[in-house]
Amino acid sequence: MKMKIAYLAVAWSIGSVVAMDVSAATEPAAETAGARARRAAQAQQHWAYVPVSKPAIPQVENAQWVRTPIDALILAQLEAKGIKPSADADRATLIRRVTLDTWGLIPTPEEVDAFVNDQSPNAYEKLVDRLLESPRYGERWGRRWLDLTRHADSDGYNADGTRPNAWRYRDYVIQAFNSDKPYNVFIKEQLAGDELWPERKDALVATGFLRNFPDEINARDLNLKKQEIANDLTDTVSEVFLGTTANCAQCHNHKFDKFSQKEYYQLQAFFSNASFRDDVLPLSGKALEDYQQRQAKWEEATRDVRAQIDTILKPYIEKAEADRLLGFVPETRVSITKPEAERSAYDKWIHHRNLWTMSGRTRNAANNLRRDDKATYAKYEKLTAELKTFDGLKPVDPGFLSTAFELGKESPPTHVLFKGIYDKPEEEVQPGFPSMLTNEQPVIVPTANSSGRRTALANWIANSDNPLTARVFVNRVWNQYFGRGLVNTVGDFGKMGQKPVNPALLDYLADTFVKGDWSVKNLQREILLSSVYRQASDHRGDTLAVDPKNTLLYAFPRQRMDAEQIRDSILYASGLLEEKIGGPSVFPPIPANFDNRNTWKVSDRLADQHRRSAYVFIRRNTPYALLDTFDLANPNLVHGTREVTTTAPQALALANSELVLEWSKALAGRVIREAGDSDLARIERLYKIALGRAPDTVEKASLLAFLDRQEKVLVAQREAGKPIQTPVGAKDTPAVVATVEGLYKTLYGRTPDKFERLALVSHLDSQQDKFAKAEPGDDSEGAIPFKSDLKGQSRSSRERNAAFVDAVHAVVNSNEFSYRF
C-alpha cells in the first residue's frame, strides 16, 4: 500500500511549463559529488544501462528447428517450459504475412503462386530479398519511423496552418530505409545534419526530425515557447533513441531512474541554440547556379518596380510589425527590440523566432492599404500587375526546405528550472550526458556558425558503445514484426519499463546490428528468415495453461492490419493504387458530409487521390477520417506502438463509406474481367486476389447462396425504380480501352490515365443502366456507343453483378482480409 502511494505521488506530468505562483522554498537541485557517484553505481545494475554483450547461443534439443541464432534463443526458453514451437505457416499464409509486414500490401495472386510453386531450397530467402529491395519497403517502414517523430504537414494548435516543406522530411525517411542507410548515420543526420553536412540538402532536410514539433504560431510568450521547444526536443530525443522517459526529470529528480533534474537540463542544453528556418532553397550544384542566374536576371529587370512597391508598403509593414510586437509579453518584446549589437544568444533566438513565424506580412500590409487608401492601392495594383509581366524571366519556383540551424557559436544559457517552471531559473548547467549511462564528458567543437552541441550529442547516441541506442531500435523492429517488443514498453527502458522477456535475444540482436554496420535491412532479414517468424499463427490448445499470452512466441501472433495496410491493400487489390514515390502530400476524398471541409481540399488529380497512405496529408487537428478510425498514429506524440482497437465506427467506415464501396466495385470489376461469367470462377478469383487462397466448399456454398438471395433483393430494388451498383472496370478490355482512349483523344487531345478511363467507363455504365431501366432484367441492350465491344464479355444479369459487388464488399470487410495471420 505504501508503495502505491509513493507511486501515485510521482504520477505527475504537465507537458509544459508555465508561470505559477510558487511560494515554496527552492528545492536543492545541486547534487553532491558523492550522491552522484552513488546514483551512478546503483544505475550500473539496471539491465538496460550495462554494455551490450554478445550472448552465448544455447544448445537446444530440437536443433533442426533452428535456422538462425534467434531461433536457438527463443527455443531455449520454450524448451525450459516444455512448450513446442509451431510448425512453419503454409506458404500462402507466409507470403501474405511477409509482404504485408515489409510492404504494407497484400501479395498478388501471381506472387502467391510463384512462391507456393517455387521448388528451390532458397525460395523463401529469394522472396525476402525481393521484398526488401522494393521501394515499397521504405514506404512502409519509413511511415512507422515517422510515427516516432511527431511528423505532420501542419503546425497544430488552433490555427493548424500548413507546413509546405514537411513532405521533404517524409521522403528523406522513406529514402533512408530504401537505401539501407546505416542507423548510426541516420541518427546523426536527423540530430545534427546541419552542423555535420551543411552543404548537403538531404542532411538539412533530415533535421526535420527536430523541426516536427507541434507549434503555436501565434504564441505571445516566446520565452515560454523557447522552453517548450527545448522540452519537446529533450523528451523526444530521449524517448525515440534512448527509450528513456527523461521528461520525468523536468520538475524533480527522476523517482525511479537514476536521472537527476540537473541531468535533464544538461541534456536539454544540447538543444539550447537550436533554431529553425523554412526558407532554404532545396537546390544545389548546377541546378542552384541556374536558379540563381535566372533569379538575378529577374531581380535586375524588376528592381525599379519592386522598389516602388516596397516604398508603398513600407509604412504598412512597419505598422503590422509594430502591432505584432505589442502582442508579445514584455519579456519577449525586450529581446526582439534590442539593437542587433546588444543581442545575446538568447535574444537572438527570440528575435529570429519572431521573424521566422512572421509570414504573410506583405499580404496583410496590402490588405490594410486597400482598406485605408484606395488611390494608393490602385497604384499598388498597377505595379504588381507590371511586376507580373516579368514572370517569364523568373526561374521555376523550387519551393523551400525546412531545417534546424543555429544563429552562432554561442548558446543561450540553460538553467535548472524550479519545478520545471520556465521563468524560475536556478543553477546554470552545461551540456552533459546522463551519468547512469556513461562517465564520458561531451567534446563540443563549434563549427563556423553553430555551437557543435548537437553534433556531440549525436556522436554519443550513435556510438556503438551506447548501451541503449541499438537495444531500443532492434526492439522497435521486433515490436513491429511480432506486435510486441522483447521489451514491451518500447519507449521506456528504465526501471518502470518492463524487463525484456528474452534479454539474451535482445542483446544478440543489438550486438549483431551494431557489428553489421547498423544495417537495418540485414537486421530485418535475419528476423524474417528465422523459424520464429515463419511459424503458423494457428490456435494452440496445449499452451493456454503455461503461456496464454504467447509471450515466449511458440506461435506467430496474428495482427490486425494497421490503417495504411487496410486502405492500401484494398486499393491495391482493386487495381486502383497509384504507385508514385514521394512528392508533396495528397488529399484523398472525404465524405460528402465531412464538417471541416475548408481544412481539406481534395486533390484535383484522380491519380493523386489513389496514392499510398504514407503520402496522405497529415493535418494535426483534422486527421484523414478513414485512416484515423483505424488507430492512426497521433502526430502530437512520439507514437511507439499502434494501438489496435475494434470499434463500431470502424465497421461503419468500411461498410458504409462510399469510397470503400467504390473500391469494392473496382475489385468486383477486376474479378469479372479476369474470371468471366461463372459465379464459381469469380468467387475463386476473388479469394485468390483478396486472401491469397482458394475458397473451401463451405465458403463457396455460402457465397453462391448469397448471390441467389441478394439477386432477388436487387431485382426488387430495381423494379422499384431504385439504383443498384455496377462493378467498375469489368469491361475494361483492350477493345474498350481503345474505344475510350479514342474518345478521350477526340475530346481532350490526349490519352486518359487509368483513373480517367475507369471514370469514363463507369459513367457510360451508369448511362447504360438508365437506358436499360425500361427493360429490367435484360442485360446489355443499352444504346451506348461501344455496345458491340461488350458482346460476349458479360452475360450475367445486372442484378447478379450488383450482388457480386456486395459479396466482394463482404470479403473486403471480413476478418481474414483485415488481419495478417
Added chain:
Amino acid sequence: MSNKNSRRNFLVNASYGLGGLAVTGMLPGGGLISAVSAADFVDPLAPKKPHHAAKATSVIWLHMSGAPSTLDLFDYKPELVRLHGQPLPDSFAKNLKTATDGGVGALYATKRTWKQHGESGAWFSDLVPNLSKYADDIAFLKGSKTEGSTHVIASLKLHTSGLVPGRPALGSWIQYGLGAGNPDLPAFVVLQNGTSSGGGGRNQVIWSSGFLPAVYQGTGFRQGDSPILHLDRPAAVSDAGQRQTLDLLADLNRHHASNYPADTELEARLRSYDLAYRMQKSAPEAVDLSKETDATKALYGLDDESTAVYGTNLLRARRLVERGVRFVHVISGSPDDSLPDWDAHREIERNHGVMAKLVDKPIAGLLADLKSRGLLESTLIVWTSEFGRTPYGQTGDGRDHNPWGFTSWIAGGGVKAGITHGATDEIGLRAAEGIVDTYDLQATILHLLGLDHRQLTFEYQGRQERATTVFGDVVKEVVG
C-alpha cells in the same frame, strides 16, 4: 451453414457478450496485450465501477468558446464602476504578465443593469434574464483562474490539463474510468454550433484522447439527421440488401473463426458489425427531435431563430444523457459571421448582447427540462470558458483576455445548490479567495462522478498519468 441458424446463434452469442461499443486487445505506450487468449480480452468501454458512490452519472459541459466577460454576467464589482476610466492602479498591476494589443487600457465598468436573484441572492446582469431564475440551482465558482494568454493554450489546459497538445480530454478520462452507459452510442459526444473557428479551440485537439487509446476520443456529432460520419448506407444499398451482406459477412467471419476458438478479438470484430448496424438506427434516433413536444422545444428556444441552433444542441444533449451518454461537450460558437464567438476585444456590448442571447434561454431551458424529468440530480452541468476578460478596457469598447480571475458555475448532480464559492479582488482582475484552478474543477467533476482523480491513472511512458497531472483538489465546499 444455414443463414437463419447462424444469425440466431450470433444473437445468442452477442447477448452473452460484453455489449461494449468497442473491444480491444492492445493499449498504447508499448501495449499490454496481444489478444491471443480469452484471458486477455478487455472491453475498453464495458461499464466500470466508480471509486466511490457517484452523485452524477453524466456531464453536460457548456463550453463558452472565446471567453465571455463574467464581469458583465455574474461578477458584480461596484468598485470597478467607481474606478471607471482610471488607469489600472499599480497595486493591482504588479507582476501582471500582459500581452495586450495596444497595452493595458483604462478600467472599464460594466454597462449592464444588475440584480440579485433567488433566495441565494446571487447577482446576475440583465444579459441573462432567463438563467437568473435558476440562481438557487447554481453553485458559482467566482475565484476561477487558469494559465496562458492565448485561447488555444488555456483551452488545452481547461480540457486536457496540458499546455501543449497530446494529453487526453477530461471526457476521455471519464470514459476510460467509467466505460459507456449505452453501448449503442459513443460515450463522449461533442456538439458545436457556428461557422467560425475562433478562440477557445473548436478543434479536435481539445477532445482528443491524447495518449489514451483512440477509442476514448470524443465523437463530434454533426448537425442534421445523420450525426456520425459513415452512419448512412451508401446510396445504392438498401436496408434489406445490407442486412443480407452483413449476414454473409458474419457467416464468413464465423467460419473463419472456427480455426481460432480462443481469439476474442476476432469475435469482437465480428460483433462490431452488428453494433454498427444498430448504431445506424440508435444514433439518428438519439438526435431526432420530432417526438419532443412544442412546449419542450419552446423551452430551449427552438421557436426563435436567434436561439434555435444552440437550443437544438442542448435539447440533443438532454436526449443523449437520457440515453446514458457520459459526457456531452457543448461548444458555443458564433451564430453568424458578424462575431468570432465570445472573444470581445472590441464592441463588447454588441458581442455579448448576441452571445448571451444565444445561450441564455437554451441553458435556462435545459436546467428546467432536466429538473422536471428528475435528470438534474444525476446530470452535472458545467458552465465555463478558457478564461475570462479583463476589468480594464481594450480598443475603447472591448476587454482583453483574463486568465487570472473569472467565474465558472456548476449545477445539478451532487452540487450544493444556490451557493457562491470564492471571489475575485475588488475590481475583478484576479481570483482572491476560494481559488479554483482548472485542475481543481476537473478533480471536482471526477469526484462527483465517483472517481478519485488520484486513483484514476493510466500508465504512459513509464508514469502513472492522471487527468489533472500532479495538481488538483476537490472543491469540497460545492459538493452537496
